[in-house]
Amino acid sequence: xxxxxxxxxxxxxxxxxxxxxxxxxxxxxxxxxxxxxxxxxxxxxxxxxxxxxxxxxxxxxxxxxxxxxxxxxxxxxxxxxxxxxxxxxxxxxxxxxxxxxxxxxxxxxxxxxxxxxxxxxxxxxxxxxxxxxxxxxxxxxxxxxxxxxx
Numbered sequence: 563x564x565x566x567x568x569x570x571x572x573x574x575x576x577x578x579x580x581x582x583x584x585x586x587x588x589x590x591x592x593x594x595x596x597x598x599x600x601x602x603x604x605x606x607x608x609x610x611x612x613x614x615x616x617x618x619x620x621x622x623x624x625x626x627x628x629x630x631x632x633x634x635x636x637x638x639x640x641x642x643x644x645x646x647x648x649x650x651x652x653x654x655x656x657x658x659x660x661x662x663x664x665x666x667x668x669x670x671x672x673x674x675x676x677x678x679x680x681x682x683x684x685x686x687x688x689x690x691x692x693x694x695x696x697x698x699x700x701x702x703x704x705x706x707x708x709x710x711x712x
Contacts, residue, residue, distance in 0.1 A: 565610060586613060588620065595624045603630065610635035610649060618642035622691075631695055640688035640711055645695065650680035684708045 566582065573580045581601055583594040598606060608614045608621060615636050622644035625632040632639075635649030658678060666672055685703075688711040692699050704710055 569607060588617065591617060591620060591624065595628050595630070598630055599628050606630050606632040608632060608634040608639065615639075618644065626691065626694060629695060631697065637684050637686045637709070640686040640691070643688060643691060645688055645691040645697075647684070647686040649683060651682040651684045654682035655680055686711065 570580055570582075581598075581603055583597055585591045585594045606625065614621065614634065615638055618634070618636070618638040619642045621632065621634070622639060622642040624630075625644055631645050633646040633648060634640075634644060635647070636652070637647045637649070639645075640647045662672075662675055665675065685707045686709045687699060687704065687707045689699075690711070
């Protein structure tokens, strides 16, 4: 997975140890949080797949219960009570899907349409989670956030 490889490379560059756990069922999520505590992990980064997105409420509750600072690549996570979400704007992605659907309906061939990467990203910070974890968030980061949930 590209995302995991990039995280590992970035961590190595700054001397941070990364633990990798996989979870693809609700019971595995519980097990992973137990392992995080056992390994004394300092933080958790959630993968950017549909399963984790569908489990935002559970993940946010477990992160709060075990007091593990957690970031996800989707805004649903901090909205559900999690700490931070940073990733591509789904609104922007869906808008581009609509534009492409319209072009195809007007006769453009799908194979002729260029592959596009997201251009709009969202940073959402949940201040309740920040306070519950006893963290300090720099004012500069709060100023850059697209949304700050109080």
